[in-house]
Amino acid sequence: MKFAVVVFPGTSCEVDTYDVIKHKLNEDVEYVSHVSDSLDQYDAILIPGGASYGDAVRPGAIANMQPILKSIKKAAEKGKLILGIGNGFQILLEAGLLPGAMLKNENLKFICKQVQLKVENNNTAYTSAYEKAEQITIPIAHGKGNYFCDEATLAELKSNNQIIFTYTSENPNGSIENIAGITNKQGNILGLMPHPERAVDTLFGSEDGLKIFQSIVRNWRESHATNA
Amino acid sequence: MMYKVKVFVTLKESVIDPQGSAATKALQKHDFSEVQEVRVGKYMELKIKNTDQSIEETVHNMCKSLLVNKEVEDYRFEIEEVGAQ
Numbered sequence: 001m002k003f004a005v006v007v008f009p010g011t012s013c014e015v016d017t018y019d020v021i022k023h024k025l026n027e028d029v030e031y032v033s034h035v036s037d038s039l040d041q042y043d044a045i046l047i048p049g050g051a052s053y054g055d056a057v058r059p060g061a062i063a064n065m066q067p068i069l070k071s072i073k074k075a076a077e078k079g080k081l082i083l084g085i086g087n088g089f090q091i092l093l094e095a096g097l098l099p100g101a102m103l104k105n106e107n108l109k110f111i112c113k114q115v116q117l118k119v120e121n122n123n124t125a126y127t128s129a130y131e132k133a134e135q136i137t138i139p140i141a142h143g144k145g146n147y148f149c150d151e152a153t154l155a156e157l158k159s160n161n162q163i164i165f166t167y168t169s170e171n172p173n174g175s176i177e178n179i180a181g182i183t184n185k186q187g188n189i190l191g192l193m194p195h196p197e198r199a200v201d202t203l204f205g206s207e208d209g210l211k212i213f214q215s216i217v218r219n220w221r222e223s224h225a226t227n228a
Numbered sequence: 229m230m231y232k233v234k235v236f237v238t239l240k241e242s243v244i245d246p247q248g249s250a251a252t253k254a255l256q257k258h259d260f261s262e263v264q265e266v267r268v269g270k271y272m273e274l275k276i277k278n279t280d281q282s283i284e285e286t287v288h289n290m291c292k293s294l295l296v297n298k299e300v301e302d303y304r305f306e307i308e309e310v311g312a313q
Binding site for chain 2: 057058061062064065093094099100101103104105106107108146148149150174
């Protein structure tokens with residue numbers, strides 16, 4: 001399986017994300033520049049965290065105007081797996097590939113710490129390696145992770161089981177319904193504010209994030225074995 | 229000919245404004261008990277060259293593609309003609 005890690009000016013979590021794929025999963029992975037115009041050769045696209053373009057205007061807003069976004073949108077239509085972490089989630093929201101928007105954290109502070117999450121839906125390409133309602137520990141690191149959407153969108157997220165992760169021990173940022181991560185309706189795109197790539201070894205304090213990446217590979221292998 | 233465009237971006241009424249709430253509380257605690265609400269927005273100034281396209285349409289397109297997030301923000305703008313410099 002071949003992964004792309006998309007890098008914008010200001011992206012900072014690309015090495016951690018790359019290393020998970022390369023060294024923890026032993027799969028193929030390449031960095032792809034924001035000016036690249038094709039993602040055809042990749043099976044999954046990872047948009048890592050950081051502060052693309054220094055979060056100018058709004059986090060993810062300027063990244064959304066770069067050439068690579070056209071390829072990301074094309075890949076989204078084809079049903080390819082696209083994972084946005086932190087700023088990657090914000091970019092997917094700005095691109096309209098996921099519904100809703102991010103507001104400043106309720107306490108106006110940048111928060112960097114371990115948080116407890118609940119896996120609300122383990123029936124996705126990203127969470128099938130988790131138990132149902134599993135409690136996991138993954139760090140957050142953001143100033144604008146206060147997820148917001150209107151009531152109609154929220155009702156739709158709920159009825160389609162698109163809410164994938166919620167904060168449990170506390171709501172660190174004020175997000176609506178404690179939302180930490182959502183998918184699109186088709187389930188091929190996941191955005192989450194916590195950083196699973198920073199929770200892949202007990203040395204990091206938690207390895208609970210690893211199952212997201214393991215789920216991706218497992219599901220991809222299964223679907224390709226069926227098609228073969 | 230050139231235009232100077234002033235764009236005002238505000239959070240939609242239905243959207244919680246954490247900065248505004250903090251400012252409201254701070255003002256109320258500091259002898260401004262009459263303050264009922266503060267909403268914090270953004271102000272942007274653009275200088276735009278005249279083209280064949282209508283200036284209003286150009287500004288709307290810029291707002292939609294970058295300057296404003298329609299999910300949570302509203303905007304309005306004022307256009308002023310200025311001499312080219």
